[in-house]
Amino acid sequence: MLCQPLFKKNISLKPYSTYGIGGEAKLFAIIHTIEEMQAALKELHERGERFLVVGRGSNLLFDDRGFNGAILCNRIAHLEWEGKSIRVGGGYSFALLGKKTALRGYKGLEFASGIPGSVGGAVYMNAGADKFETKDALTSVVFVNESGEIERFDKKELTFSYRKSSFQERKGAIVEASFFLEEDKSALLLQKMLMDKRVKSQPLKEKSCGCVFRNPEGNVAGRLIQELGLKDKAIGDAVISPIHANFIVNRGQALAKDIKALITLIQKEVKEEFGYALEVEVQMVPFEE
Template identity: 40%
Template structure:
């Protein structure tokens, strides 16, 4: 792994910086080699100080709650910024809109919005990531997506500057968001539908559907593949007879074929090999290229 140096002006942040922090501690798949430099700011001032003092050529990876990443065993070169201590507030703006910090868990957002009667918000309930991660992925469930609700976002750039952006500045698709490079979400203003009211019943129904169809509570990253147009990745994998198929410490869930479970101390390599194997089999059988929803990052 390439060694990067930090400037002496970052001395005051010494206690917030770790070197070679194992990423397996920070991902829902429970795999991943070390982050060369792992920075966890306590507030936006520390974040600004850090960003304005690191060299331009140091790569930065932004970590949310780690529920949609596969970090390779060789770890991540450069800096990983964990935002878990900042941007954790939800504020009501008016009866239909809120401002939410990027590190608020989606589950907490759903809970609060349902309490305030704002809908549709129930779909956020079972998504284990942060709002920042949901914005980066256009996370969604049961026919709804994060960006349907976005009025504006606040971002921080590589130099520590803050800007407000509108949805029109992003290319937004199913589980995919492309915006200006080297910018990260700090908060979002969301608008809910004034003609709809939230429902605890609907939330319960969604959570119970999830519980019945997904292997919750086991190390996974949720759906590994995006659904190809007009089809379902899980159905294609199931119809290929791959449920339960194992490589090393990881196997394809017998409950939901689009989930890979790390049940026997898998390496990231086991999981990536399993991903490649599934893709190869689905091309052979159906001539369909499955694309990863999970973000594979780091060094082999």
Template identity: 35%
Template sequence: MARTERPARTKQDWARMLEGVRGTIMYQASLQDYTSFRIGGPADVLVEPVDVDDLCRVVAKAHAERIPVFVVGGTNLLVRDGGIRGIVVSLRRLKSIRQEPGHVLYADGGVGMPALIGYAIRRSLSGLEWGAGIPGTVAGCVVMNAGTRLGEMKDALKAVRMVDPRGRVVDIPATEIPFSYRRAHLPRGIVAGVWLQMTPGDHARIEKTVKDYLQYRKDTQPLTLPSAGCVFKNPPQDSAGRLVDAAGLKGARVGDAQVSDKHANFMVNTGHARAADVLALIRKVRAAVKKQSGVTLELELKVVGQA
């Protein structure tokens, strides 16, 4: 027998399914304001849970109805122009930070890295200086094992609090998580919070390190335009930015998507770029680098959604 397509859910269907959720619920919401690229089509439903319990409730309801859940956030994300089907969750309301004994910080997944670094500086705690200038969330930085030349997330991570696909809270020690370049190999689920092992330090020295590295990033990266950070992973013993520059692609454009003339491994949204523009520019850059150097660049950028 031919498979019968399930009819699309109405707004009333979604409202009944999400009854009891205390956070904000939006229908056909544009995801442009939820990505650092300022690009992205609509979500069927966008939910902003108010706390971890609310997040568990959303995930449990989605699991019972067999509806996919996607978490939007972080800086290495490109949402295609057709948007994302199912439920999209934003953790932006999960912003709690607290200090625990032993110089440990706990931060909800929606805490921005600048806010967390500022919290650590005020308490003279060292261990996050490497994150200066990273605008993403704590959860996003864990998932991609975000890092710079000064260090990466795994260096400070003590444990991760996750909400599993059935909506249950699971705490995982960092020692049980395999890490690789720009990736934490986590079980399925949503990063709801993290514990970070910090070290007491000199307040002035910590603050100076952060300010100096932030200035370095401002001088070398296009931080004033919407972007998703580095587009390509660095090949072994080489730099993706160097390869793109050597291929003559600095400043190359497709629509309003442009290879930054400041850092060739960044693509920026100069106005009203679409995801299709960025993807076309990625193809152009990869082809040119392959022809010039023989290297096939691997994406660091995560591409999701429908065309």
């Protein structure tokens, strides 16, 4: 049998995405340690089973039919300070890491306090806000590859750009990341300022996956969508947020197909009016490959 008792069968993915959308995963496991991640990936590899590692599901749109494979939900959440360096599990809350480090008087991750993902998801996406990105303070990553083997990477062996990392080309799990932070008494002030700005400009009380589109070169996706008068446009329970036009929110029982229909509509109108081909930032998770 497949890696029992780790895996459960036919688990709804709704609670594992901040959109609250998705069918069932054929197999599902919550992973608490690096060893569990190694065992799970090794087993899945030997069985030839498709898998996806997820963090907090804050940048994922699961399919309405679910996922015909195994979802590995990363909850590896250790945290250790070593002088000005911090070593943290890939499943640790990125927002909490941002708050904790700023509170302790260290700068470099203040922006993280408003990003409701995991550390692994933030590294994978090179999450960022304002002029800050996850890669800036990152020094190294521990990765478990699809065969279950541990690989260690220094930052110089990795590549990062706007919402991209070289992990998007690899199959496996980010199980630990290390960051180097400078002492700075103004860190807490900056963290609070960034958070205040976010509270005023984003629909944080609603179910969403943050910004749906990457900003096109030289412009801002939300501004283009707003200029088209698309705020409040709804398909089913999926609505373009009246607060921030680059957010699509789930007002109740929205389906993935409703979100996708709004995405297609926005892409078409932005292309016709402004000539930009908007790229989706949210990761679409198909039922089958």
